[in-house]
Amino acid sequence: MSETSTSALRPDLDLGGRVAAYADRLHRTLGDTHHVVSPLGVWLVLVLAGTAATRAETQRRIADVLGVDPQHAAEATRALVDAAPVELRLAVGAWVADAARQAANPAAYDVWSRSLPRSAGTGPIPSQAELDAWADEHTDGMIPRFPADVPPTTSVLLASAVMTRISWAQPFRAVPAAELGGRWAEMVERVLRSPVEHPVAAVEVDGARYAVHRAASSGDTTVLSVVAEDPGADPADVVAAAHRLALGGGTVVPLADLPLGEGPVWTVVEEDGFGSDRTDALLPAWSADTEVDLRKVPSGVDAGFAALAELLPPAPGEKSAALQKCVARYSREGFEAAAVTAMMRAASGAPIRGRVRRGTARFARPYAVVATVRTAAGPLPAFSGWITEPVEAD
Numbered sequence: 001m002s003e004t005s006t007s008a009l010r011p012d013l014d015l016g017g018r019v020a021a022y023a024d025r026l027h028r029t030l031g032d033t034h035h036v037v038s039p040l041g042v043w044l045v046l047v048l049a050g051t052a053a054t055r056a057e058t059q060r061r062i063a064d065v066l067g068v069d070p071q072h073a074a075e076a077t078r079a080l081v082d083a084a085p086v087e088l089r090l091a092v093g094a095w096v097a098d099a100a101r102q103a104a105n106p107a108a109y110d111v112w113s114r115s116l117p118r119s120a121g122t123g124p125i126p127s128q129a130e131l132d133a134w135a136d137e138h139t140d141g142m143i144p145r146f147p148a149d150v151p152p153t154t155s156v157l158l159a160s161a162v163m164t165r166i167s168w169a170q171p172f173r174a175v176p177a178a179e180l181g182g183r184w185a186e187m188v189e190r191v192l193r194s195p196v197e198h199p200v201a202a203v204e205v206d207g208a209r210y211a212v213h214r215a216a217s218s219g220d221t222t223v224l225s226v227v228a229e230d231p232g233a234d235p236a237d238v239v240a241a242a243h244r245l246a247l248g249g250g251t252v253v254p255l256a257d258l259p260l261g262e263g264p265v266w267t268v269v270e271e272d273g274f275g276s277d278r279t280d281a282l283l284p285a286w287s288a289d290t291e292v293d294l295r296k297v298p299s300g301v302d303a304g305f306a307a308l309a310e311l312l313p314p315a316p317g318e319k320s321a322a323l324q325k326c327v328a329r330y331s332r333e334g335f336e337a338a339a340v341t342a343m344m345r346a347a348s349g350a351p352i353r354g355r356v357r358r359g360t361a362r363f364a365r366p367y368a369v370v371a372t373v374r375t376a377a378g379p380l381p382a383f384s385g386w387i388t389e390p391v392e393a394d
Helices: 015-027 039-050 056-066 070-082 098-103 106-114 128-138 235-246 301-311
Strands: 035-037 089-096 121-123 154-167 173-176 190-193 200-205 208-216 221-228 251-253 266-273 278-283 285-293 318-330 334-347 354-362 367-375 378-387
Touching (some): 015 039, 015 367, 035 285, 089 098, 208 278, 221 235, 285 378, 301 318
Antiparallel strands (some): 035 378, 089 154, 154 334, 200 251, 266 354
């Protein structure tokens, strides 16, 4: 393990913004398929690799991917991993075969190893059984097997595990899917209706309008569901808007400014009543199981491997691999998600009666989701996705 002491997470590093920017890069490669990933999980592994860079050109290249100087990113990673929020479990590993370590420059290797979090897994390459146990432990059984086959010829392996499991402070109600409408109502029998405690609003981001629902735990985790009023909106643009909203961006549109009647997303009615306007949301339960080959998308892992090569020169015939497995579930009672990412090289007031509005946002077509956890430096996006496949509500 590294002997570097844990430091506080610095707000000026804007870790949430850096991860959100990387998430935008990653989601633009994944298109409109049903998926949930952890950009945070990939970002953490790229930090482990990026701090191995010794050349200025490579350091600039990895900084472009991370959105920050790799040494500053390493500082933020140490602070985050070694003192993670209660509702966010984090683990990283940086394992190097003895032969590769002995071939490295000793001074440079010592600097790199000291840049790792104190809790990082280190040492020789673990066996497949040991890696399976590592994934199982750090995802609380959600990913019981390490997502990569790690042969005995592996020279370096970097990995991260990100996991959260929460119960909503106020659970949803399961209602007939006919209340949601749309084609998803033909696929399931029950959907979710939000309780009054869940904030639901129309919000504008960069001139585009979205319906936004927020569900939260009793702790530090919030999951935003964001559907565009424009049914032709680019999924990546909606996910990007969701990240901006998760970090406090956007402008709320009052319910009074929405047209009465059925709209693309909202159904707004006006009636006699007491109190203020009220909103709620109808949306499906969902689950996702996503695997991404990070070498086949512009994820930035090429810059990570270039940085690693400067510290740990690859042997003849070695090949590289990078992937992430992520599973997630959104239900009436709560939300859970886990991801394991790997990079490796191997051979081979008093109510007054009046007119009040009731608005219901219907998430009846594909929409974005972002799960954030509050840290000492602000909200941190941990998981995000594009939802196209509903499942039965509990």
